[in-house]
Amino acid sequence: MNYQDYTEIRAVKRFGRPTIKGTRITVYDVLNWLSNGITKSEIISDFEELNEDMINACLTFAADKEHKSRIAS
Numbered sequence: 001m002n003y004q005d006y007t008e009i010r011a012v013k014r015f016g017r018p019t020i021k022g023t024r025i026t027v028y029d030v031l032n033w034l035s036n037g038i039t040k041s042e043i044i045s046d047f048e049e050l051n052e053d054m055i056n057a058c059l060t061f062a063a064d065k066e067h068k069s070r071i072a073s
Helices: 027-035 040-046 052-072
Strands: 007-009 018-020
Touching: 007 052, 018 027, 018 052, 027 040, 027 052, 040 052
Parallel strands: none
Antiparallel strands: 007 018
């Protein structure tokens, strides 16, 4: 999965936080919802502009960031 197909970072949008393209929903928002036990289907039900690939892109983004931080250490 290429998370860059679904995410973007723009300084003028949500203070430069990574967001899902075409929305103001941040990667952090999605990760927070998942970590609080909200299922992918519940997220999609609440935010019809999202789909499972977008949610998976957030997970891949987080995994890539974690991997890069380990390499830099």
